[in-house]
Amino acid sequence: MIRKRILTGDRPTGKLHLGHYVGSLANRAKLQDEYETYILIADVQALTDNFAHPEKVRENVREVLLDNLAVGIDPEKATFHIQSMIPETAELTVFFANLVTVSRLERNPTVKDEIAQRGFNKSLPLGFFMYPVSQAADIAVVRANLVPVGADQIPHVEQTREIVREFNRVYGGNIFPEPEALLGKVKRLAGTDGGAKMSKSLGNVIYLSDDAEEVKSKVMAMYTDPTRIHPNDPGHVEGNPVFEYHKAFNKNQAEVRDLEERYQKGKVGDVEVKERLALALNEFLDPIREKRCEYESKGPKYLDEILLEGTKKARQVTQETLKMVRSAMKIDYF
Amino acid sequence: MIRKRILTGDRPTGKLHLGHYVGSLANRAKLQDEYETYILIADVQALTDNFAHPEKVRENVREVLLDNLAVGIDPEKATFHIQSMIPETAELTVFFANLVTVSRLERNPTVKDEIAQRGFNKSLPLGFFMYPVSQAADIAVVRANLVPVGADQIPHVEQTREIVREFNRVYGGNIFPEPEALLGKVKRLAGTDGGAKMSKSLGNVIYLSDDAEEVKSKVMAMYTDPTRIHPNDPGHVEGNPVFEYHKAFNKNQAEVRDLEERYQKGKVGDVEVKERLALALNEFLDPIREKRCEYESKGPKYLDEILLEGTKKARQVTQETLKMVRSAMKIDYF
Numbered sequence: 001m002i003r004k005r006i007l008t009g010d011r012p013t014g015k016l017h018l019g020h021y022v023g024s025l026a027n028r029a030k031l032q033d034e035y036e037t038y039i040l041i042a043d044v045q046a047l048t049d050n051f052a053h054p055e056k057v058r059e060n061v062r063e064v065l066l067d068n069l070a071v072g073i074d075p076e077k078a079t080f081h082i083q084s085m086i087p088e089t090a091e092l093t094v095f096f097a098n099l100v101t102v103s104r105l106e107r108n109p110t111v112k113d114e115i116a117q118r119g120f121n122k123s124l125p126l127g128f129f130m131y132p133v134s135q136a137a138d139i140a141v142v143r144a145n146l147v148p149v150g151a152d153q154i155p156h157v158e159q160t161r162e163i164v165r166e167f168n169r170v171y172g173g174n175i176f177p178e179p180e181a182l183l184g185k186v187k188r189l190a191g192t193d194g195g196a197k198m199s200k201s202l203g204n205v206i207y208l209s210d211d212a213e214e215v216k217s218k219v220m221a222m223y224t225d226p227t228r229i230h231p232n233d234p235g236h237v238e239g240n241p242v243f244e245y246h247k248a249f250n251k252n253q254a255e256v257r258d259l260e261e262r263y264q265k266g267k268v269g270d271v272e273v274k275e276r277l278a279l280a281l282n283e284f285l286d287p288i289r290e291k292r293c294e295y296e297s298k299g300p301k302y303l304d305e306i307l308l309e310g311t312k313k314a315r316q317v318t319q320e321t322l323k324m325v326r327s328a329m330k331i332d333y334f
Numbered sequence: 335m336i337r338k339r340i341l342t343g344d345r346p347t348g349k350l351h352l353g354h355y356v357g358s359l360a361n362r363a364k365l366q367d368e369y370e371t372y373i374l375i376a377d378v379q380a381l382t383d384n385f386a387h388p389e390k391v392r393e394n395v396r397e398v399l400l401d402n403l404a405v406g407i408d409p410e411k412a413t414f415h416i417q418s419m420i421p422e423t424a425e426l427t428v429f430f431a432n433l434v435t436v437s438r439l440e441r442n443p444t445v446k447d448e449i450a451q452r453g454f455n456k457s458l459p460l461g462f463f464m465y466p467v468s469q470a471a472d473i474a475v476v477r478a479n480l481v482p483v484g485a486d487q488i489p490h491v492e493q494t495r496e497i498v499r500e501f502n503r504v505y506g507g508n509i510f511p512e513p514e515a516l517l518g519k520v521k522r523l524a525g526t527d528g529g530a531k532m533s534k535s536l537g538n539v540i541y542l543s544d545d546a547e548e549v550k551s552k553v554m555a556m557y558t559d560p561t562r563i564h565p566n567d568p569g570h571v572e573g574n575p576v577f578e579y580h581k582a583f584n585k586n587q588a589e590v591r592d593l594e595e596r597y598q599k600g601k602v603g604d605v606e607v608k609e610r611l612a613l614a615l616n617e618f619l620d621p622i623r624e625k626r627c628e629y630e631s632k633g634p635k636y637l638d639e640i641l642l643e644g645t646k647k648a649r650q651v652t653q654e655t656l657k658m659v660r661s662a663m664k665i666d667y668f
Contacts, residue, residue: 084660130431333416
């Protein structure tokens with residue numbers, strides 16, 4: 001019985017944070033035994049909006065690997081691979097580009113948001129515009145069944161499903177399964193500033209690699225309930241990121257319910273709720289920090305070896321896929 | 335002293351015709367000693383508007399090679415290579431996509447015309463929209479200096495120049511020369527129907543592989559001067575494809591001048607002018623037919639060997655290019 005495959009990954013543009021954890025990393029760690037797991041370091045995609053700053057991408061390739069290892073993903077189980085070292089993905093991207101229209105890409109809501117956020121507008125680079133097609137190729141080239149992702153990635157998985165469906169319709173061969181998205185238990189983690197999304201570029205982030213002091217100071221500065229002026233005013237728990245984090249990361253959910261109750265009655269101050277959160281987050285992060293140390297101490301050569309071996313292993317699958325693709329597309333001439 | 339490089343090629347969507355000859359093939363044959371010549375069988379590009387009919391592309395790969403050999407291109411001198419077998423081109427296409435904007439691509443006049451001609455409009459596939467970027471990669475991946483092409487390809491060479499200039503500016507490394515377009519002696523050969531361009535899809539074409547009878551019957555049915563009702567009416571030579579072909583292909587230019595003079599005075603009938611053209615064209619095509627026979631008689635294995643060997647040779651260059659590209663882009667991690 002062949003195990004089903006997971007494909008997911010990270011853009012190496014910075015260290016990973018709590019939002020990545022709840023969105024995708026937790027599921028990766030949880031499912032690595034059940035699924036054959038492929039984790040992509042998406043450097044080519046990172047270049048679509050960092051093409052003039054490749055050094056930033058380069059610096060973060062090993063950081064992102066370390067973040068994955070630190071949360072308990074086992075390099076003996078998961079296959080870490082580097083996008084730019086998989087030429088089959090570029091080839092499949094070019095073939096997939098024939099199966100999606102320009103106007104369909106224009107309708108992708110995540111890309112629309114990101115274009116606005118980056119101020120691309122009329123100077124929109126083709127690479128950024130078409131990155132969902134590349135991402136479809138990332139998923140399809142390992143013939144993945146499941147994609148653990150955050151909510152903003154749902155439109156891309158849907159785009160992937162459409163493209164592989166079209167490929168199967170036009171060329172037959174039934175090469176690609178239609179991948180399913182798997183959302184984390186928190187759909188979208190708010191930023192420390194109360195913004196809708198934790199995002200490095202917004203500076204509202206707690207990193208998996210932050211030390212205990214950094215976490216405490218970020219938590220103490222967090223946005224809470226703006227309608228609450230005094231500690232004995234009744235407070236709001238909904239839409240309050242401090243409570244959102246408590247619910248997501250505090251192992252003692254009885255404590256969380258107690259804090260919520262007292263907060264709504266005006267019987268606990270923000271300071272105490274935040275101090276408890278800092279403690280809970282650090283308790284959550286401690287084993288992650290420990291594992292990071294463990295892997296860091298093995299040295300950069302060890303990390304490189306994981307990436308090299310993983311990429312080599314992934315290419316066995318991707319080359320097999322392209323062989324099937326060429327045959328289905330009738331371009332296997334010799 | 336390193337010879338400069340030529341890159342040019344053909345989409346394997348049908349047999350080549352007289353328009354291809356004057357636009358590009360004549361220059362290829364003429365320059366194959368002076369330049370290191372790479373000739374691309376552009377199957378991936380052919381798929382951008384034939385993606386649902388890959389068998390058509392497949393059938394024409396060897397046809398297009400034969401047409402090139404027939405006009406005297408020596409497989410020992412020129413390197414024939416198959417686009418889909420050069421993964422470096424796909425990789426470079428993806429990198430180049432970051433260096434060109436969507437709005438810049440929208441301004442390409444040739445693509446605009448072609449979109450209208452194919453009725454793509456709102457269902458425009460991304461692959462077709464972005465094929466000039468792929469074409470830039472075709473040229474750049476062998477670091478070509480010169481591109482012998484027809485007039486409709488000028489915007490694509492200009493797009494290539496812009497992209498490689500931007501690559502050189504952003505990443506340095508000075509990897510890519512800015513390629514020049516080389517136009518044939520006839521900028522754009524009219525169709526047999528008097529249309530602006532000889533084009534298979536318009537059915538106004540004389541193929542290099544047409545036999546003497548086919549050529550004669552196509553010539554006798556050609557569009558001439560619509561204002562001329564009787565053989566003794568003075569006729570127009572300008573814009574008259576029969577005379578355009580005489581000028582382009584008749585070895586006896588004294589005969590052509592004599593016919594022109596008599597035509598303008600109403601002293602020669604269309605039938606005679608066309609009969610002379612049929613003779614001249616067949617005289618021009620006879621050695622091409624002979625060479626085609628010669629190569630055909632060597633059998634399909636011989637042709638496959640040319641393509642396989644050429645692709646292998648081309649990949650030495652393209653792999654070298656991508657190595658330099660990765661280094662300039664700082665994604666040569668290990």
